Amino acid sequence: MRTTEYTRDNMVDLLRQHGINPTHQRIEIAHALFSHYGHLCADQVMAITNAKHSETSKATVYNTLNLFLEKKMIREVIVDPSKVFYDPNTYPHHHFYNTATGELTDIDVEDIGLTGLPQLPPGLVTEGVDIIVRVRPSP
Amino acid sequence: MRTTEYTRDNMVDLLRQHGINPTHQRIEIAHALFSHYGHLCADQVMAITNAKHSETSKATVYNTLNLFLEKKMIREVIVDPSKVFYDPNTYPHHHFYNTATGELTDIDVEDIGLTGLPQLPPGLVTEGVDIIVRVRPSP
């Protein structure tokens, strides 16, 4: 449960906390992701940041999203073979994916119990566990 | 545990069992998927079916993979934003995904216990649950 206000000033702090130099475009992109608080894909981020009148290029949108990922300020959700979703919620959680509408909904990890994962072969380490529940409108 | 031999004749039966007219190209593609018994992507399927000397076009590879999916003879695994993997194992199961090598490994669903999934909103029905454990070589 988040109560923070997603002002541009707070975005600056957030960027700094992740070791990211807060430039104008980065602040706008962070603001788009966090104020919208949902699961956006790159073209939606681009549309939102360019909605008013400022210009942010496609290259910068992708550069920035990949930088945010690298610095773990956001995470990606891979459920659709044709595009990546970017998720401002980096707290571990899972997803419902509505295959008819493309809508993603969070599932709190507290609720979930997952047991019986096999031992990893030696030399491997777990990066994360993604649970995706694919849903669609009943017929 | 599968013990079937993946001969072309058996592929013909398998295609018929799924209501698919067994043509030369479809038999070859099914054979590639099932004899390799792994998780292949479209370009690998195409490379394998065209390895000897016969010709199967890119359009046919995609047509056929999508037909197999539709008829539920195979399933798709979405873990990499840049390509789909096709899985001849349609028995419910989950996956390890090695993000360094791109390798997918099955996790038997018998082993797994999953509890606490929230109730679905009315009007929605579950299509499937995918658990992906992303792993990488230890540092």
Added chain:
DNA sequence: CCAAGGGATTGGACTATGTCTAATTCTTCG
């Protein structure tokens, strides 16, 4: 204040996966 340097941004070319279409070929069956 200016100039230099490094980081950030940019347009546009490029790549890769996947789709579409219209023409062709193959199969089935009377």
Added chain:
DNA sequence: CGAAGAATTAGACATAGTCCAATCCCTTGG
């Protein structure tokens, strides 16, 4: 055989994402 329908095909097309060299911008030190 000949017609009809199904399957295959080459190649154009769509689209997400990457790459690159040129430019821009911001900091800093003289």
